[in-house]
Amino acid sequence: MKIVVCIKQVPVGAVKIDPETHNLVRSNVEGDINPYDRNAIEAAIQLKEQAGGEVILLSMGPDSYISSLRDGLAMGADSAVLLSSRAFGGADTLATAYTLAAGIKKIGNVDLILFGRQSVDADTGQVGPIVAEDLAIPQITFAENIELHDHNVLVVKRLLDSAVQEVKVTLPAVVSVRAELNQPRYENPLNIQTSFEKSVTIWSEKDLDLDNSQIGQAGSPTVVRKVYAPDKATKQMEQLPTHASKAVTQLLSELNN
Amino acid sequence: MNNALWVYVQLNGQKVEPTSLQLITKARQIAEGRPVVALLAEDLTTNAEETVKEYGPDEIIVLKDDHFTQPTDGELADALFQVVSANTPNGLLFPATVQGRSVAPRLQAKLRTGLTADCLDVYYDGEDLIQVKPTYGDDIMCEILCPDHRPQMATVRPNTFNAEKVTGANVKITTATFTFHSEANIEVVSEKPIISSSANIADAKIVVALGRGADNDKTIALAEKAAAKLGGMVGVSRPLTDNPKFSHESQIGQSGNTIAPDLLINLGVSGAVQYTVGIENAGKVVSVNTDDKAPIFAVSDFGYVGTANEFLEALVNDIK
Ligand SMILES: Cc1cc2nc3c(=O)[nH]c(=O)nc-3n(C[C@H](O)[C@H](O)[C@H](O)COP(=O)(O)OP(=O)(O)OC[C@H]3O[C@@H](n4cnc5c(N)ncnc54)[C@H](O)[C@@H]3O)c2cc1C
Ligand SMILES: Nc1ncnc2c1ncn2[C@@H]1O[C@H](COP(=O)(O)O)[C@@H](O)[C@H]1O
Numbered sequence: 001m002k003i004v005v006c007i008k009q010v011p012v013g014a015v016k017i018d019p020e021t022h023n024l025v026r027s028n029v030e031g032d033i034n035p036y037d038r039n040a041i042e043a044a045i046q047l048k049e050q051a052g053g054e055v056i057l058l059s060m061g062p063d064s065y066i067s068s069l070r071d072g073l074a075m076g077a078d079s080a081v082l083l084s085s086r087a088f089g090g091a092d093t094l095a096t097a098y099t100l101a102a103g104i105k106k107i108g109n110v111d112l113i114l115f116g117r118q119s120v121d122a123d124t125g126q127v128g129p130i131v132a133e134d135l136a137i138p139q140i141t142f143a144e145n146i147e148l149h150d151h152n153v154l155v156v157k158r159l160l161d162s163a164v165q166e167v168k169v170t171l172p173a174v175v176s177v178r179a180e181l182n183q184p185r186y187e188n189p190l191n192i193q194t195s196f197e198k199s200v201t202i203w204s205e206k207d208l209d210l211d212n213s214q215i216g217q218a219g220s221p222t223v224v225r226k227v228y229a230p231d232k233a234t235k236q237m238e239q240l241p242t243h244a245s246k247a248v249t250q251l252l253s254e255l256n257n
Numbered sequence: 258m259n260n261a262l263w264v265y266v267q268l269n270g271q272k273v274e275p276t277s278l279q280l281i282t283k284a285r286q287i288a289e290g291r292p293v294v295a296l297l298a299e300d301l302t303t304n305a306e307e308t309v310k311e312y313g314p315d316e317i318i319v320l321k322d323d324h325f326t327q328p329t330d331g332e333l334a335d336a337l338f339q340v341v342s343a344n345t346p347n348g349l350l351f352p353a354t355v356q357g358r359s360v361a362p363r364l365q366a367k368l369r370t371g372l373t374a375d376c377l378d379v380y381y382d383g384e385d386l387i388q389v390k391p392t393y394g395d396d397i398m399c400e401i402l403c404p405d406h407r408p409q410m411a412t413v414r415p416n417t418f419n420a421e422k423v424t425g426a427n428v429k430i431t432t433a434t435f436t437f438h439s440e441a442n443i444e445v446v447s448e449k450p451i452i453s454s455s456a457n458i459a460d461a462k463i464v465v466a467l468g469r470g471a472d473n474d475k476t477i478a479l480a481e482k483a484a485a486k487l488g489g490m491v492g493v494s495r496p497l498t499d500n501p502k503f504s505h506e507s508q509i510g511q512s513g514n515t516i517a518p519d520l521l522i523n524l525g526v527s528g529a530v531q532y533t534v535g536i537e538n539a540g541k542v543v544s545v546n547t548d549d550k551a552p553i554f555a556v557s558d559f560g561y562v563g564t565a566n567e568f569l570e571a572l573v574n575d576i577k
Contacts, residue, residue: 017397094372121393122392123374123375123392123511124362124372124374126372128362129359130362133334133362133366133367134366138441138442140443141330141358142355159355159506160269160355161274161355162269162451163269163270163448163451165327165445165448166445166446167445168446179498179505180504180505220371222373222402223402223403224400225400226400227397228397228398229397234555235555235556235557237555237559238558239562240559244567244571245571245574247571248571248575251543251559252575252576255541
């Protein structure tokens with residue numbers, strides 16, 4: 001099975017607004033793999049352990065994302081591809097997914113594309129379904145259990161808003177995963193060592209079959225008008241007595257009024 | 258192209274997802290004269306328009322087909338695309354539920370327009386639908402718009418707005434023309450409703466919420482007892498979802514549930530923004546924390562400085 005896992009690097013630590021310039025300041029420029037994407041990598045490695053094949057990591061972002069790709073290789077993925085170019089900058093979910101889909105087409109003959117449920121910075125969960133549409137293949141989002149049947153059929157359990165769904169899909173397909181799916185494995189010393197021997201390929205727009213009007217800022221319908229720190233509504237709090245049973249008695253009597 | 262503001266009506270089985278009704282009320286409040294249209298896809302045995310009508314949209318567009326009992330995301334997006342692209346409304350709102358967050362982006366990709374996820378507010382500024390969403394997990398909001406593409410799409414967080422019925426509204430009901438296309442290679446094998454013992458925390462009237470300062474078996478058992486006595490549910494902050502006892506389903510906050518109980522009791526929760534955005538619509542908030550400077554107190558009506566355990570013991574003792 002040829003599995004592509006789309007991973008994103010997200011900032012570690014708090015991101016704040018500069019009170020003067022109103023720009024985002026990242027207190028720590030370091031990045032790490034989006035935590036949900038580790039669940040996707042884990043799912044891919046487990047499927048490979050069952051069915052054989054290969055696990056390829058795919059990311060779109062600046063060259064600094066290579067550190068996260070190396071981390072994913074250290075978990076046990078086989079190779080990595082980074083889509084990196086100034087032309088991809090400023091992409092929203094539509095343009096990001098379009099670019100990733102072009103990368104997946106170039107990788108070729110992919111059976112399964114895995115995503116995290118959402119990135120913790122953009123927090124949209126949109127990229128997976130858009131890639132599925134761009135590749136014209138089925139999607140299963142929010143997977144919390146994946147079973148491999150035959151060599152190319154997955155039965156996926158999916159938790160909806162008030163129901164549990166079981167969906168059967170014949171590959172190729174897109175699946176996005178919840179954290180409940182698995183416990184991502186740690187990078188072990190051997191894998192960390194071999195991760196530096198594994199290949200990380202970098203492609204720019206010149207390597208991909210793309211319509212330039214669909215990538216980067218030009219291909220992004222959404223515009224961020226303003227970024228701000230909201231005024232927090234604070235309440236007038238009543239302090240309850242230090243003695244717990246007095247506190248509870250007072251609370252219950254006031255709540256009942 | 259038309260200037261209407263559309264709201265997608267999600268069905269959970271035959272029941273209307275409450276967020277869709279909240280969004281119809283919200284749409285009516287912000288529409289500034291634009292018609293509000295509810296978009297509904299249902300099977301032949303469902304009559305959700307009867308419920309939707311009570312919330313007073315100007316029009317309900319109904320897609321009827323028996324495949325809508327258990328459609329795949331792709332099938333739903335394809336059917337909605339046919340109707341949406343034939344009208345190109347000004348705006349299109351989805352609930353930021355699992356279904357909304359799965360189908361809306363697939364539809365967005367077909368429409369090649371913008372979509373903002375998980376908005377906490379939406380309003381018009383001229384022709385632009387301003388979509389307000391939290392970002393970067395931290396104390397940051399952003400306003401996103403989609404100036405040159407229509408419809409302007411957003412998913413909106415559940416329980417952010419109230420649903421209000423409208424009496425005597427004149428609601429036009431239209432049957433949409435479309436063709437249901439079955440999607441190849443994928444099949445929904447089964448869909449089982451989750452029985453309400455694991456009822457949705459988002460709908461609970463009373464919530465006892467546990468944070469890292471209450472993460473021990475004894476305190477958890479007491480909290481469960483207190484919740485049972487009060488007729489409420491136990492919710493958790495994110496760190497507790499690592500405890501096998503709890504899952505994401507009971508998580509409160511930005512990446513969990515927005516709750517709107519009449520009474521919320523926070524135990525050992527520090528009050529990080531990602532948590533507090535989920536409790537903004539709670540009625541009375543009581544917080545218990547050993548640290549008198551914990552930020553949670555700033556959003557509380559009652560505060561108790563002390564341990565979760567001592568407070569819960571007294572509470573369990575006192576409630577009949
Ligand atoms: C993108 C992103 C999304 C997030 N989404 C969410 C989300 O949806 N929900 C969420 O909750 N968090 C979320 N978080 C995490 C959030 O930032 C906080 O880390 C988290 O809310 C802290 O949980 P806590 O208050 O339980 O723990 P802590 O911050 O560790 O606080 C524990 C509190 O317990 C008190 N305490 C200790 N002992 C006792 C005792 N015996 N009795 C009483 N009090 C005691 C302490 O004084 C402290 O105030 C998110 C973070 C990010 C980056
Ligand atoms: N720039 C990116 N490169 C690779 N994968 C991405 C990128 N952005 C998002 N993803 C994937 O899409 C998922 C959902 O991200 P988002 O839609 O940003 O919440 C993530 O968990 C990743 O699997």
